[in-house]
Amino acid sequence: MSITAATPAPRRRPSPLGDFTLTPRVLVIVAWAVPVGALGAGAAWVLLRLIGLITHLVFAGTLSTDTVNPGTLGAPWWVVLGAPVAGGLVVGVMARYGSEKIRGHGMPEAIEAILFRRAVVEPKVAVLKPTSAAVSIGTGGPFGAEGPIIMTGGALGSVLAQRLHVTDDERRALMVAGSAAGMAATFNAPLASVLLAVELLLFEWRPRSFLPVVTAAVVATLLRGPILGTGPLFGVDVSSWHVGPTADVLCLLAGALGGLLAVAVTALVYASEDAFGRLGGRLHWMWWPAIGGLVIGLGGLVVPRALGVGYDVIGDLLTGRSALSLVVGILVVKSLIWGVSLGSGTSGGVLAPTFMIGAALGALEGFVLPSAGPGFWAVVGLAATVGGVMRSPLTGVVFTLELTHAWPALLPLLIASAAAYGVSVLLLGRSVLTEKIARRGGHLSREYGVDPLETAFVDEVMDPAPVVVHVGEPLPELPGPTAARVAQRLFPVLDDGVLVGVVGRGALRRDPAGWAEHVHADPVVVGPDDTLVVVRDRLAAAGVTAAPVVEDGRPLGVVSVEDLLDRRQSAAGASRARASAGGTT
Template sequence: MSTEIDADNGSGPSPDSDNDVKTDTDGPRRRTGPLGDFTVTPRVLVIVAWAVPVGVLGAVAAWLLLRLIGLITNMVFADRISTTVVNPGTVGAPWWVILGAPVVGGLVVGLMARYGSEKIRGHGMPEAIEGVLFRRAVVEPKVALLKPTSAAVSIGTGGPFGAEGPIIMTGGAIGSVLAQRLDVTDDERRALMVAGAAAGMAATFNAPLASVLLAVELLLFEWRPRSFLPVTAAVVVATLLRGPLLGYEPIFGLDTSTWHITATSDALCLLAGALGGLLAVAVTALVYASEDGFLRFGRRLHWMWWPAIGGLIIGLGGLVVPRALGVGYDVIGDLLSGRAALSLVVGILVVKSLIWGLSLGSGTSGGVLAPTFMIGAALGALEGFVLPSAGPGFWALVGLAATVGGVMRSPLTGVVFSLELTHAWPALLPLLIASAAAYGVSVLVLGRSVLTEKIARRGRHLSREYAVDPLEYGFADEVMDPAPVVVRVGDPVPELRDGGLGRQRLFPVLDGGDLVGVVGRGVLRRDPADWVAHVVTDPVAVGPDDTLAVVRDRLAAAGVTVAPVVDGDRLLGLVSVEDLLERRQSVAGANRARASAGGTT
């Protein structure tokens, strides 16, 4: 153990273990904490209580956003006052409106971003992820107002985007702003921020379970009671409010009574899923190729003008396929019900993909989920003209789930979203096959998703893989040095100093058999006359049944690299950072050895 510690850097937690140790008289010792497998305290109930109003506000924000989108769409394209969400391409607007409205909308969004808040640029999910992971879940209050307003302007003037990204950012801002006014920790503020985001999603799509899964897979980066319970509370409240605000029925309810799903259908879902994964790869590459193009072009033109250029692309696409404009819930419904003609299917698949990917790279405001629904359903509908029929809309639904699983890299969310949007419960197994296949293709071909690539381009790194940390299932007494060099009160320090220190850097000080403190190696070297005055009497200590993760956290919190392991006042050994690294390295080495021998990790 070659780790050094200053003698005066010893403040830290008490030496008592957080876990109780119980011994069976006829069996091995069992290690059980006061809360079993979970790290949670009764304070989580307080956060759950605060998540309830967050859920209410998230539902209201979703309702207001959809009404505002409908109002702007009707005013711009139909010259009327109405808050009903309509497709801009179905109201008979003249060609110059279809071409020019997205340009004006992009210009307004650019001005709002430059003079309001640059954080409203983009589709919302990467910004929410950054807020959760890198900004301590702190969001400016003005973002809660500017993000939905800019999204309503962008979508209402024909932008081919969804409302979910902006509502995630808006709901998250609501939870964050509330939490900033409460006496809460960073983790609790993060839970409330994600609770608001998930509540907005649940109210928008009437999909509570998918919203919770999306929060876990895309925003929380953990599955713990401290965050899961508040998020679920907010989602439940928002879903209950969704009924009187926006309706109780599924958005794209399907009649599955005539479906006949066979083993052949299930097998062909592998092919459909792989094609969905390739589509996900293509549109993701298109988004970032567009962003690269705007960045190169931006050397001569301020980014404020980019959304207007993206709007021109949207307008040109709208002239070719007018129904590709806007959120397009009606188009998704036609695709899923099997009512869409081949011309519409191909037009949506090609034009929607192009105008969405190219305009999103301009930094305008709008979400990715609804466009992904549409192009995925279009791909599946196109496959339905070739593959054996299993029922109206079956292959469109399979394509939707596959594309969501590939674009978002959230296969479970893709499956559950598809089921909750349509209530097509018999399609569970086919959707799981297709979504998993698309996810596999996406991760094999692309290094990052449409969400994480944007974050990586800002100099951040994150991993969305879930795994058990080896330090979570090891204990302090398994890796400690059980026979460290100790200093006893009354020991002849000069003699000890001359040959008994070895390479050890921290020395427990014992009075009889009891630990009374610790002293650093430097003190014993430079001040042998009165070293007792430098003994740290309240050292950072851990118990034998503390997990190595607890040991790591205590060392990090105190800024030290080695600690005594104690049972009451009795010294059992020393544990250091090197011991933790050796445990992690031994697990990693075993995995590498298995992989090189042809095993799995």
């Protein structure tokens, strides 16, 4: 006869509310996201109209707020050459004497504010950023409006949140909601704007931030209709497209080329920034945008339609109406003047230029690859380049679909964007966004993963048999370290089996006779069913390294920082072991 030990039943833990909780406080922030969305839409309208006004005044001497390509207004050569220089001077002065935060394309600045400045943005940035961007783009700068509107909408959300009694997380949610609202109103792309917020700005996927962002993007999109229109920005006729397996396979090649283009333009931007940085000892950075403006002007003399936002050029490329000379000119000249001038520190966005050069690359491929319909390869090139430059492949796909309404191209775009993303990650250490943050001394990770401390409970790692001190009894012998644990530092103090406080190892050693005077009567405690994340947060908030584990007033053990580190280390070791064995991590 054999005796088999019964397997103990697993501990029945309290039933949680769910993966996430939706509290009334979240609903309050969602309500505040409604006016934030309206402000974002209004900011987008103002920025686009201001760009049109400056463009017409500078290049045609007329009053109009319609968005137009500067290269189509027939300005004399000296205006084409000199306007970007003058615009660069104005932006440099605004940055030096207004706020240095307006330099660059806006997204790294928004990320920095979110991660390193508690989502606090100065109110003046909400005025200076769109104004400087309008000056830069309106005088011929080859930039997009989306980076400035991300910073502007985010600044509006942040300023409103600063007037409210909200937490840092809630302020971040409202700031990103403003950014997404501005994007949605600019491009009529609410889903892509939300995805961009999740992939690039939020660094989390939780109801407390996701719901306000969606609310603001929806409000901004609804308001866009009466002020900017409801149609796609670059509508494409897909009725004659015939996309088969051959085109799908070739999208791998198109995506790889888009990734190489992304690597090249990102390298160009930062090579330009390094070159301007070497001027720092001889020429103040305030003057650098003017030098970048000179490069823009020279490029405009070669390819006039490379100037400005260039929505009309993007539309021509995506509908197959561009001649080979324009395609090559845009691909070469637009890339050069955008990369060099952005590195000079002027104000302008990256998405619209990425759209244009990506569409130009795809249009060029269309002259070589088998035809799948007018503009098909340009649409694929756009998605691939966005996925590679921004390191946001899903945003690249959805943005392209919402901009063009080319819904049948979903699978080819996914293939191309993912391929470009893979090439970019393989060849380039950081994206055009994160490289700038790294150069300023910051560090961030955009990889999502499950924290092992989120999935482990206290009773799985605690010391279940710690030495305790009883009131009115002699002190026990203080244990030393073992092979499994460091020496116990915190000792629960019991009175009739009930926890009445804790005392440290140092106090017991220094004053074994008067240790009772060193008892902390209100210690940090945790429960056996708390996750290790809860323990981590409580220990960090109190500035201690260990806590008793208590249930119904009675101690069950002690948990320490070393226990948390052991759990994290064991999870990392298992991941490395799987990787070395050829598994996935």
